[in-house]
Amino acid sequence: MFSNRWRRTRWALLVCAFSCAAQTPQPVSLTLDQAIATAIKNHPQIAIAQNLASAAGERVTETKSAYYPLISAAVTGAQTNSQDARIGAGALNAPRMFTRNGEGIQLGQLVTDFGRTHNLVSSSRLQEQAQQQGAIATRYDVTLGVARAWYGVLQDTALVRVAEETVHARQTLDDQVKALATAQLRSQVDVSFADVNLSEAQLMLIRARDSVKQAYADLARAMGEDRPAAAYQLSEGQPAPAPPPDPEALVGEAIQNRPELAELRLRYEAAQRFEEAERDLKRPIVSFLGVGGALPYVDQDPRTAPYGYEGAALNVQIPIFNGHLFSARAREAYYQSIAANQRLRDLQQQIEHDVRITLLAAQNAYERIPVTQRLLDQARLALNLAQGRYNLSLASIVELTQAQLNVTQAEIENTSAKYDYQGAWAALQYTIGALR
Numbered sequence: 001m002f003s004n005r006w007r008r009t010r011w012a013l014l015v016c017a018f019s020c021a022a023q024t025p026q027p028v029s030l031t032l033d034q035a036i037a038t039a040i041k042n043h044p045q046i047a048i049a050q051n052l053a054s055a056a057g058e059r060v061t062e063t064k065s066a067y068y069p070l071i072s073a074a075v076t077g078a079q080t081n082s083q084d085a086r087i088g089a090g091a092l093n094a095p096r097m098f099t100r101n102g103e104g105i106q107l108g109q110l111v112t113d114f115g116r117t118h119n120l121v122s123s124s125r126l127q128e129q130a131q132q133q134g135a136i137a138t139r140y141d142v143t144l145g146v147a148r149a150w151y152g153v154l155q156d157t158a159l160v161r162v163a164e165e166t167v168h169a170r171q172t173l174d175d176q177v178k179a180l181a182t183a184q185l186r187s188q189v190d191v192s193f194a195d196v197n198l199s200e201a202q203l204m205l206i207r208a209r210d211s212v213k214q215a216y217a218d219l220a221r222a223m224g225e226d227r228p229a230a231a232y233q234l235s236e237g238q239p240a241p242a243p244p245p246d247p248e249a250l251v252g253e254a255i256q257n258r259p260e261l262a263e264l265r266l267r268y269e270a271a272q273r274f275e276e277a278e279r280d281l282k283r284p285i286v287s288f289l290g291v292g293g294a295l296p297y298v299d300q301d302p303r304t305a306p307y308g309y310e311g312a313a314l315n316v317q318i319p320i321f322n323g324h325l326f327s328a329r330a331r332e333a334y335y336q337s338i339a340a341n342q343r344l345r346d347l348q349q350q351i352e353h354d355v356r357i358t359l360l361a362a363q364n365a366y367e368r369i370p371v372t373q374r375l376l377d378q379a380r381l382a383l384n385l386a387q388g389r390y391n392l393s394l395a396s397i398v399e400l401t402q403a404q405l406n407v408t409q410a411e412i413e414n415t416s417a418k419y420d421y422q423g424a425w426a427a428l429q430y431t432i433g434a435l436r
Contacts, residue, residue: 030232032150035223039146043224046142049135056124056131063124066117069109074293077101104293104309111288111314116280119273126270133263140259142222143435147426149219153234155419156211162411163205170198170404177397190397197401201408240425243362247355250432254355255348257433264344271340275333281326285317351431358424358431365421372414379403379410 040046078100085097110117174194180186220228244250255261292310319326386403389395429435 028232029235031235032147032237035150035219035232036143036146038225039142039223040139041224043142043222045138046135046224049131049138053128053131053135056128060121060124060128063117063121066110066113066120069107071105071107073103073105075103099299100295101297102293102295104291107288107290109288111286113285114280114283116277116283119277119280123270123273123277126266126273130263130266130270133259133266136259137263140430140433140435142224144426144430145222146219147435148423149215149222150234151419151423151426153212153215153219154236154422155415156208156215157234158415158419159412160205160208160212162408162415163201163208165411166201166404166408167198167205170194170201173400173404174198186397193397193401197404204408240422243359243366243425243428245363247359250359250428251352251355253434254351254432258351259433261344261347261351264340264347268337268340268344271333271337275330275337278326278330278333281329282319284319287315287317289313289315354431355428358428362421362424362428365417365424368417369414369421372410372417376407376410376414379406383407 078097080097080099087095087097174191174197177186177190177194181188181191216228219232220226290310290312292308294308296307383400383403383406386395386400390397390400426435
């Protein structure tokens with residue numbers, strides 16, 4: 001009876017274990033392209049840049065509004081204390097006031113300002129295009145951030161596997177040494193060295209796992225995700241090709257493709273157009289004005305204030321003197337244009353420098369991969385020899401633990417070199433404007 005009860009309990013535990021395992025959510029597979037697409041869709045910096053570009057487009061419409069007529073309606077009712085009332089303050093003339101009720105429409109239309117509005121519209125349109133290039137540059141920044149965080153997760157995950165293998169190998173050695181010490185074939189000194197060696201590996205594993213958690217948090221931030229990225233299972237993807245040997249071709253590609261340079265070129269052109277618009281302030285402004293309406297109630301002789309009214313005028317406004325305001329604005333726009341040109345020149349020099357430095361970093365990382373692989377092969381061979389010598393009592397525990405340490409360091413160097421080059425390749429593609 002006890003056996004049957006135990007058998008039923010065991011089956012119940014197995015069913016519960018399987019059901020709990022079935023309810024545990026499995027990590028979702030995620031590629032680098034999918035992560036970048038998620039970041040482009042969700043990242044707040046991209047949304048900010050896109051909305052700023054849309055706002056710049058509305059400023060074009062605001063500037064173009066000067067081309068269209070301005071139509072306004074008015075309804076006025078006035079009450080005076082006498083039919084002979086006059087306005088006596090605030091003007092040179094004394095216009096007559098009378099009790100009335102009137103409705104009318106006023107139309108104003110710019111005829112010409114001799115190019116100022118045209119230059120203002122051109123400047124705002126160039127600013128809109130510059131803001132769109134700025135949005136592309138923001139997308140590039142976010143894409144590079146995702147790529148770096150992505151390879152950071154893969155590298156730290158690989159280092160966890162290295163740490164786990166190190167712990168396993170050193171645990172095996174620790175068990176072996178303790179067994180030999182129990183059989184009086186090794187001293188307690190060997191046991192102490194093996195214990196220290198194992199504890200160091202366990203600490204390395206703890207640090208590696210903590211680095212993975214931080215790397216996943218960085219990836220979630222780069223993707224603009226609210227949930228932690230640890231819910232994803234990252235795929236390795238294709239390895240990066242070898243870096244090109246000559247930086248000059250890459251420099252030309254970067255000068256042509258980088259959206260930051262395109263943005264500053266457009267802002268410089270916009271500053272030039274705005275400078276022209278500010279110089280046009282000294283030119284006359286010709287405008288047309290038309291009015292029309294009705295006076296349904298007038299408390300006076302209708303012959304002096306008829307029921308309806310209309311009128312039109314052509315106004316020419318010629319600036320003569322305003323305290324050097326227009327000349328100062330023109331000089332300010334000129335200096336702003338020069339500053340925009342120098343910002344463009346400075347960024348172009350910085351990009352040329354970044355291309356060369358990033359290419360050198362990529363070449364260095366690429367050259368490290370075969371060297372660290374040879375280092376790892378040699379360290380493993382030395383470990384096998386040291387293990388054999390230790391088993392034959394021809395070597396001390398110090399030699400064996402040092403050989404294990406060399407293998408661990410070589411594995412870390414080899415893993416870091418591979419993912420460092422992946423990150424360096426992504427940075428190089430960003431620098432030349434080829435990162436999509």
